[in-house]
Amino acid sequence: MLQAYLMDSEGSKSKLRENFPERGTNYQGGVSDGWQYRVVFAGGTFKKSFAMIVAFLREEGYGDLPLPASVEELKLFRFQKRSQMIRLFEENGYLHNPIKILFPPPGTEKRGSLILCIFNETVEGHLVRFHGVGI
Numbered sequence: 001m002l003q004a005y006l007m008d009s010e011g012s013k014s015k016l017r018e019n020f021p022e023r024g025t026n027y028q029g030g031v032s033d034g035w036q037y038r039v040v041f042a043g044g045t046f047k048k049s050f051a052m053i054v055a056f057l058r059e060e061g062y063g064d065l066p067l068p069a070s071v072e073e074l075k076l077f078r079f080q081k082r083s084q085m086i087r088l089f090e091e092n093g094y095l096h097n098p099i100k101i102l103f104p105p106p107g108t109e110k111r112g113s114l115i116l117c118i119f120n121e122t123v124e125g126h127l128v129r130f131h132g133v134g135i
Contacts, residue, residue: 017061020120028056030116035129037118040104045112047071053101053116062118067101068094078103097130 021032030039041056043049050071057063068074077094093102093115100117109115119130 015059015061016118020122035120035123039116040109040113041116042110042113046075046114049112049114050074050101053114056116057099062099065096065099067096074101097127
């Protein structure tokens with residue numbers, strides 16, 4: 001896949017948080033629509049995929065966000081049985097503005113994969129859009 005890298009005015013790679021990818025941009029294996037950047041991490045196990053996500057977030061300027069302390073803690077955010085859970089959010093995973101770490105629906109991704117969604121904090125009405133309310 002052809003990847004477009006974010007470059008600053010001096011030609012060096014800038015961080016995603018500082019320079020959110022424009023619509024249609026492929027970046028580091030993920031795709032941006034200008035509002036949301038989405039990428040799948042497939043490390044073979046949730047533990048490896050989660051470690052990859054944590055490293056990616058640090059490299060891209062999101063190291064200050066609170067994250068689950070371990071993959072075991074991340075799994076606490078996973079739906080166990082849809083019919084028995086009262087859900088505050090539709091997504092199956094961890095949500096903390098401006099990121100979502102989601103468990104893919106069964107059979108849609110490689111085993112142990114996690115989906116990382118990063119949202120553009122500079123978009124007007126970002127917070128209500130992130131939570132899907134008022135839009």
